[in-house]
Amino acid sequence: RRPKNFPPGPPISPVLGNFLHLASKNPLKELGKLRQTYGNVYSLFLGTRPAVVINGLKAMKEAMLVKATDYAGRPQDMLTGDVFQRKGVTFVDYGPVWKEHRRFAVMTLRNFGLGKKSMEERIHQEIQFTVKTLEKSIGKIMSPQVMFHNAASNIICKVLFGTRYEYEDETIKKVVRWFTEMTKIANGPWAMLYDSVPYVSYLPLPFKKAFKNMELYLDFSNGLVNEHKRTRTPGEPRDFVDCYLDELDKQREDSSFSEEQLRRITFDLYIAGTDTTSNTLLTGFLYLMNHPQVQDRCQQEIDQVLDGRNRVSFEDRHNMPYMQAVIHEVQRVANTAPLSLFHCSTKDTELMGYDIPRGTMVIQNMESVLREEGQWKFPHEFNPENFLNEQGEFVKPEAFMPFSAGPRMCLGEGLARMELFLMTVTLLRKFKFIWPEDAGEPDFTPVYGITLVPKPYRMKVQLRSEQ
Ligand code: HEM
Numbered sequence: 053r054r055p056k057n058f059p060p061g062p063p064i065s066p067v068l069g070n071f072l073h074l075a076s077k078n079p080l081k082e083l084g085k086l087r088q089t090y091g092n093v094y095s096l097f098l099g100t101r102p103a104v105v106i107n108g109l110k111a112m113k114e115a116m117l118v119k120a121t122d123y124a125g126r127p128q129d130m131l132t133g134d135v136f137q138r139k140g141v142t143f144v145d146y147g148p149v150w151k152e153h154r155r156f157a158v159m160t161l162r163n164f165g166l167g168k169k170s171m172e173e174r175i176h177q178e179i180q181f182t183v184k185t186l187e188k189s190i191g192k193i194m195s196p197q198v199m200f201h202n203a204a205s206n207i208i209c210k211v212l213f214g215t216r217y218e219y220e221d222e223t224i225k226k227v228v229r230w231f232t233e234m235t236k237i238a239n240g241p242w243a244m245l246y247d248s249v250p251y252v253s254y255l256p257l258p259f260k261k262a263f264k265n266m267e268l269y270l271d272f273s274n275g276l277v278n279e280h281k282r283t284r285t286p287g288e289p290r291d292f293v294d295c296y297l298d299e300l301d302k303q304r305e306d307s308s309f310s311e312e313q314l315r316r317i318t319f320d321l322y323i324a325g326t327d328t329t330s331n332t333l334l335t336g337f338l339y340l341m342n343h344p345q346v347q348d349r350c351q352q353e354i355d356q357v358l359d360g361r362n363r364v365s366f367e368d369r370h371n372m373p374y375m376q377a378v379i380h381e382v383q384r385v386a387n388t389a390p391l392s393l394f395h396c397s398t399k400d401t402e403l404m405g406y407d408i409p410r411g412t413m414v415i416q417n418m419e420s421v422l423r424e425e426g427q428w429k430f431p432h433e434f435n436p437e438n439f440l441n442e443q444g445e446f447v448k449p450e451a452f453m454p455f456s457a458g459p460r461m462c463l464g465e466g467l468a469r470m471e472l473f474l475m476t477v478t479l480l481r482k483f484k485f486i487w488p489e490d491a492g493e494p495d496f497t498p499v500y501g502i503t504l505v506p507k508p509y510r511m512k513v514q515l516r517s518e519q
Pocket of ligand 1: 141142143154320321322324325326328329332388389392393394395454455456457459460461462463464465467468
């Protein structure tokens with residue numbers, strides 16, 4: 053039964069609670085319908101576990117920004133928590149271990165040059181491989197899924213381990229397979245069952261594979277960390293792992309920093325930084341092909357601003373309001389992380405007048421803000437004008453929060469924004485992307501998962517100078 057003054061919600065069935073609402077084929081549609089019935093803050097029960105779903109900018113701001121630390125926890129004793137052993141950063145509950153590691157990760161990604169040259173250099177190096185792949189496809193039709201996935205994966209691998217992998221490399225294919233299997237499990241009915249029904253976790257059901265794959269990853273990253281220990285020069289870090297080893301040298305015995313934490317945090321950063329970025333790129337090129345006038349206008353701006361220069365730099369974004377508007381609009385419609393990552397209240401608190409007890413799971417419905425009526429000029433269509441003012445200048449409405457908001461917001465935002473900008477501009481400058489004549493009507497409805505991804509599509513590639 054719902055506690056007193058708890059947000060309203062649909063009737064709760066015994067054992068499963070409202071499990072079936074979230075396990076439906078299209079949970080986002082289901083959540084949208086519940087919002088219409090119960091308002092911007094409503095509750096669901098995942099088995100016996102109470103969860104609150106937050107919709108709309110007002111409620112989102114109250115929870116994530118105004119009462120930020122009240123809602124900065126992560127639910128524990130769920131499949132993700134058990135697989136990740138409450139280590140790393142992403143699934144660690146609010147507290148000193150999370151704080152120290154989050155601060156370290158943010159600082160390190162920044163020192164490596166977020167906004168500065170060295171991070172940019174790493175991204176540009178990888179983009180050259182994407183360009184080569186596309187050059188081989190000129191005049192032909194190709195599927196971009198693997199190409200964008202490999203690019204995002206290699207950029208984060210370069211940052212973490214200083215390595216990139218050839219697209220056909222067996223090691224990275226194996227690692228990607230482990231990740232894909234784990235995400236599938238975490239996103240599927242087995243994880244829901246694990247999280248909702250007591251004692252199911254003891255049964256030998258398919259979610260056991262997630263634990264097995266985690267072990268495999270830890271072995272794999274152990275090899276990389278050992279290699280770094282053999283070859284590093286203390287104080288002269290080459291990548292994230294070296295920075296962490298430098299930090300370990302400085303820490304006291306009782307510190308939360310450890311080699312196991314290092315292996316787990318690299319996992320978190322890799323998994324959080326790959327599908328998110330590549331799915332956004334896939335969404336971007338799907339829309340650009342099907343809005344050729346938008347693609348043309350981007351190319352005009354790029355040609356004008358870069359005028360004879362060798363390559364684009366991240367700084368150029370300030371002179372490219374239209375390009376910026378397009379990339380932000382892509383992120384808005386892509387809604388890449390549709391339910392963000394689940395939060396948890398850290399103490400008894402309130403939200404929009406309701407009482408929220410400590411330990412309540414909190415689910416952010418991102419679409420309810422990214423497409424909220426009243427916040428956008430054109431909430432339901434792809435239109436870069438959503439980010440342009442009357443003077444054609446770039447403006448960012450506060451409802452733009454694909455990276456979430458508050459203390460838990462995405463810590464890779466800087467890296468992601470740099471990747472999206474440099475990749476999109478470089479490719480649009482060189483190539484024209486065309487929706488193939490035989491492809492029929494485009495289907496913009498994404499496939500639901502922890503991240504949303506467009507249905508597989510193909511693109512025709514032309515060299516712009518040949519037009
Ligand atoms: C377009 C790309 C990306 C999108 C849309 C995105 C979105 C998000 C969202 C919505 C969250 C959950 C925030 C919350 O719980 O309130 C998150 C968390 C996180 N993201 Fe990203 N992300 C992207 C790229 C990246 C990249 C490139 C990295 C790696 C460097 C990264 C690392 C993380 C980490 C580690 C967290 C967990 C933070 C914490 O629990 O403190 N993300 N991201």
